Amino acid sequence: MKILVCITHVPDTTSKISFLDQDTVFDKTGVQFIIGPYDDYALARAVELKEQLGGSITALNVGLAETEPTIRKALAIGADEAIRINAEPKDAFFVAHQIFQVVKGGDYDLILMGRESIDFNGGQVHGMVGELLGIPSVSPVMHLDIAGNVAKLSREIEGGKELLEVALPIVAGCQEPIAEWKIPNMRGIMSARSKPLNVLDPFEDEQKTVVENFVMPAAKSGIKMIDADNVGELVDLLKNEAKVF
Amino acid sequence: MKVLVFIESDEGKIKKSSLEAVSYAAEIAQGTVAMVFGVLESSELNKIGAAGAKKVLHVTDSDFEPSNIMAVSTAIAQVFEAEDIELMVMAKSSLADPVSARVSIKMDASLVSNVTELPDMANGFTVNRSIYTGKAFAKTKLTSDKKILTIRKNTVPIGENGSDPEIVVFQPNSKGSDAAVKVLSQEKTSGDILLPEADIVVSGGRGLKGPENWGMIEDLAAALAAATGCSKPVSDMDWRPHHEHVGQTGVKVSPTLYIAVGISGAIQHLAGVNSSKFIVVINKDPEAPFFKAADYGIVGDAFEVLPQLTKAIQVAKG
Ligand SMILES: Cc1cc2nc3c(=O)[nH]c(=O)nc-3n(C[C@H](O)[C@H](O)[C@H](O)COP(=O)(O)OP(=O)(O)OC[C@H]3O[C@@H](n4cnc5c(N)ncnc54)[C@H](O)[C@@H]3O)c2cc1C
Numbered sequence: 001m002k003i004l005v006c007i008t009h010v011p012d013t014t015s016k017i018s019f020l021d022q023d024t025v026f027d028k029t030g031v032q033f034i035i036g037p038y039d040d041y042a043l044a045r046a047v048e049l050k051e052q053l054g055g056s057i058t059a060l061n062v063g064l065a066e067t068e069p070t071i072r073k074a075l076a077i078g079a080d081e082a083i084r085i086n087a088e089p090k091d092a093f094f095v096a097h098q099i100f101q102v103v104k105g106g107d108y109d110l111i112l113m114g115r116e117s118i119d120f121n122g123g124q125v126h127g128m129v130g131e132l133l134g135i136p137s138v139s140p141v142m143h144l145d146i147a148g149n150v151a152k153l154s155r156e157i158e159g160g161k162e163l164l165e166v167a168l169p170i171v172a173g174c175q176e177p178i179a180e181w182k183i184p185n186m187r188g189i190m191s192a193r194s195k196p197l198n199v200l201d202p203f204e205d206e207q208k209t210v211v212e213n214f215v216m217p218a219a220k221s222g223i224k225m226i227d228a229d230n231v232g233e234l235v236d237l238l239k240n241e242a243k244v245f
Numbered sequence: 246m247k248v249l250v251f252i253e254s255d256e257g258k259i260k261k262s263s264l265e266a267v268s269y270a271a272e273i274a275q276g277t278v279a280m281v282f283g284v285l286e287s288s289e290l291n292k293i294g295a296a297g298a299k300k301v302l303h304v305t306d307s308d309f310e311p312s313n314i315m316a317v318s319t320a321i322a323q324v325f326e327a328e329d330i331e332l333m334v335m336a337k338s339s340l341a342d343p344v345s346a347r348v349s350i351k352m353d354a355s356l357v358s359n360v361t362e363l364p365d366m367a368n369g370f371t372v373n374r375s376i377y378t379g380k381a382f383a384k385t386k387l388t389s390d391k392k393i394l395t396i397r398k399n400t401v402p403i404g405e406n407g408s409d410p411e412i413v414v415f416q417p418n419s420k421g422s423d424a425a426v427k428v429l430s431q432e433k434t435s436g437d438i439l440l441p442e443a444d445i446v447v448s449g450g451r452g453l454k455g456p457e458n459w460g461m462i463e464d465l466a467a468a469l470a471a472a473t474g475c476s477k478p479v480s481d482m483d484w485r486p487h488h489e490h491v492g493q494t495g496v497k498v499s500p501t502l503y504i505a506v507g508i509s510g511a512i513q514h515l516a517g518v519n520s521s522k523f524i525v526v527i528n529k530d531p532e533a534p535f536f537k538a539a540d541y542g543i544v545g546d547a548f549e550v551l552p553q554l555t556k557a558i559q560v561a562k563g
């Protein structure tokens with residue numbers, strides 16, 4: 001089983017988000033970067049599948065040198081080798097083309113991604129890569145098992161899930177409860193230092209969207225506290241101010 | 246500009262979020278075309294007209310299962326060609342994400358998801374989209390001739406005054422390779438209001454102590470015609486099904502009203518709910534961080550407050 005896991009390098013979920021230069025540049029000051037939580041699920045499942053079936057795991061990131069600590073963490077968790085495509089990710093279309101260039105000659109059986117990044121929340125790259133390769137893509141995937149050359153999956157749908165069977169190779173966008181997040185142990189951290197991390201030059205490609213500027217959400221106008229013995233006041237507010245009934 | 250809207254249905258009913266997408270499209274251009282899959286009554290198809298579409302392409306061939314990512318994407322691309330579509334609009338959903346992505350590659354289109362406003366077409370085509378899980382927005386320009394948007398709930402009101410649409414059965418050409426994906430079955434709750442579709446959401450956290458206490462949440466939800474949600478630990482402990490888990494790693498909702506009961510308001514939970522128009526927090530701890538993100542708050546014991554609130558709402562609604 002040859003598995004590719006695509007990982008993002010994104011601000012920790014507790015980060016405060018702010019921008020510089022007239023709201024055109026993300027302010028990284030003081031921000032802690034992590035493997036995207038959904039990518040972390042994908043990686044954890046990859047490690048389990050490798051334990052069951054043998055094979056190898058390659059972690060892939062499209063990003064500048066700053067993402068290497070995050071990539072090393074993926075190696076510590078269980079990837080055998082890593083590839084970094086040395087480019088600032090411009091949009092999902094750009095990233096998908098970069099990943100496609102690496103994957104098309106790579107004979108991967110399984111390409112695992114997160115259901116979405118937690119910076120731009122697109123939920124797009126897996127579908128795009130699947131279409132570029134001409135192979136099936138499934139997302140958001142909650143369970144994934146391999147039997148021979150067939151993937152058995154469940155996909156979340158509104159109000160439940162759907163069970164699917166697809167012949168490999170496939171691209172899957174993963175989410176919980178596909179696996180439990182894995183914390184790297186000491187041996188993993190030590191061995192990660194010597195595992196190969198290959199840096200590739202970016203493949204020429206266009207982008208199809210351009211961010212003009214960022215905007216912060218409007219602040220809440222302040223809370224109205226209501227006495228627990230007076231729920232009638234809340235009902236009035238819901239009726240007359242929020243107008244929900 | 247020729248606009249196509251991809252419509253989803255659930256249990257024979259057109260999703261409200263899809264009707265919203267139709268009304269969004271109708272604000273941009275006349276003559277909106279809608280596309281829908283599966284068995285549906287004509288009264289349902291007429292709702293698409295009421296929301297603003299002029300024509301409905303109905304795919305009834307059972308080879309094109311409504312939830313099959315591959316087949317649906319193939320069919321949409323054929324409509325793009327046949328109808329000279331320049332813009333496709335769809336409601337953000339677990340199906341819209343993968344389908345929009347595949348179609349964007351087939352059509353060489355710009356794709357932006359989580360759109361929160363009508364486009365600004367004064368100088369090109371720019372939309373506002375939610376990023377960083379609701380913590381910010383990005384004004385984003387789509388630079389290709391063909392464009393695809395997935396819109397977030399509560400972006401525009403649903404129109405009701407359009408006339409009955411022209412309904413045409415559309416027969417796409419099957420692509421053999423799409424059959425590689427076999428949908429075996431669906432396991433799903435029936436009759437419930439779907440969380441991402443709901444105007445009102447009542448959500449419970451660890452403060453409710455155990456699954457046996459969810460009756461209080463369900464009663465309040467029933468009184469308000471709301472969907473039920475929960476925090477991550479609640480679904481992790483299997484008190485509630487996973488598809489009810491709200492937040493950074495769960496469902497992101499943008500209802501008119503979100504009621505959080507016994508949820509502390511961790512930043513990862515807030516990320517999934519902070520686009521709600523109104524937030525009510527009920528928590529026994531006055532220091533719970535959720536109060537900072539709320540419009541209305543009650544400091545109190547959920548086990549006492551909830552039954553009273555449910556009753557007061559039933560009385561107020563008559
Ligand atoms: C400094 C900086 C500036 C950026 N500016 C922009 C911008 O202006 N506009 C913009 O659209 N994006 C920008 N990004 C890129 C953004 O981080 C995403 O990588 C990209 O937009 C795809 O995001 P998405 O939300 O559509 O991905 P999704 O489709 O939500 O991602 C799904 C999955 O695809 C994989 N994936 C996504 N991105 C990568 C990646 N880079 N490497 C490896 N796997 C990946 C992961 O498995 C992920 O879980 C910027 C990134 C950086 C670091």
Ligand SMILES: Cc1cc2nc3c(=O)[nH]c(=O)nc-3n(C[C@H](O)[C@H](O)[C@H](O)COP(=O)(O)OP(=O)(O)OC[C@H]3O[C@@H](n4cnc5c(N)ncnc54)[C@H](O)[C@@H]3O)c2cc1C
Pocket residue numbers: 013037449450451452453475476477478479490491492493494495506507508509510511512513514517527528529530533545546547548
């Ligand atoms: C990467 C990552 C992603 C995450 N994603 C998510 C996510 O998507 N969604 C999510 O929800 N969490 C997520 N979390 C977890 C999050 O950090 C919190 O741990 C979680 O939201 C807490 O759930 P809770 O509020 O139900 O429980 P608690 O934090 O334990 O809060 C329980 C609350 O109930 C109150 N309470 C207790 N008894 C009563 C009573 N009788 N009446 C009224 N109130 C009472 C307490 O005062 C307390 O405020 C994530 C965490 C990480 C690290």
